[in-house]
Amino acid sequence: MAQTALKGTPVNLAGNLPAVGTTAPDFTLVAGDLSEASLATYAGKKKLLNIVPSLDTPVCATSTKKFNEAMASKSDAVALVISADLPFASGRFCQAEGIGNVVSLSMMRSKNFAKDYGVLMEDGPLAGITARAVVVLDANDKVVYTQLVPEITEEPDYDSALAALG
Numbered sequence: 001m002a003q004t005a006l007k008g009t010p011v012n013l014a015g016n017l018p019a020v021g022t023t024a025p026d027f028t029l030v031a032g033d034l035s036e037a038s039l040a041t042y043a044g045k046k047k048l049l050n051i052v053p054s055l056d057t058p059v060c061a062t063s064t065k066k067f068n069e070a071m072a073s074k075s076d077a078v079a080l081v082i083s084a085d086l087p088f089a090s091g092r093f094c095q096a097e098g099i100g101n102v103v104s105l106s107m108m109r110s111k112n113f114a115k116d117y118g119v120l121m122e123d124g125p126l127a128g129i130t131a132r133a134v135v136v137l138d139a140n141d142k143v144v145y146t147q148l149v150p151e152i153t154e155e156p157d158y159d160s161a162l163a164a165l166g
Contacts, residue, residue: 001016002017002118002131004121006125006126006152007151011121011123011124011126011152012122013121013131014114017119017148018117018135018143022143024137024142024143026040027039027117028109031105032087034087037103045076045077045139046165047141048067048077048134048137048161049080049117049133049135049136050079050082051082051117051130051131051133051134051135052082052132053126053129054085055083055085055093055104056085056089059153060132061097062155064094065097067079067081067101067102068097068099071101078103079102079103081102083104083129083130084106084107084129085104090104107130114130117135119133132149133146133147134149136164145161145164145165147160
């Protein structure tokens with residue numbers, strides 16, 4: 001079981017990130033139009049999974065904006081921002097911030113994604129939502145990069161994630 005921290009206080013997670021070199025677990029998440037999205041929805045594309053607790057926090061908003069900027073030049077890839085936010089809230093955030101190069105997905109119907117990817121916080125004040133992490137998949141859904149951000153209030157390593165995405 002992995003661990004992260006919230007303002008220095010350890011937080012236990014429900015597992016570990018998928019290992020580099022393995023096939024990523026499939027998922028069913030909710031898109032902005034309330035349809036279901038899975039890995040197959042983005043078949044043939046490289047995928048950057050920006051896993052965040054909520055877009056309604058400064059660090060989550062910043063990471064989404066930075067990945068949005070970087071994705072403008074990546075036609076062979078998609079960035080998925082995955083959170084516990086309702087699709088309506090994510091949609092308002094993306095519209096207000098002019099974000100159009102990432103896709104926001106919600107765990108509103110199930111926490112299976114968070115469990116399967118080892119990012120579900122089991123304790124602490126944010127128990128039940130995700131830790132901050134980045135997972136990069138190749139076009140065949142093999143894991144090529146992972147980062148569990150050790151402190152939830154810190155940003156991910158953008159350069160390493162984008163280098164892994166190619």
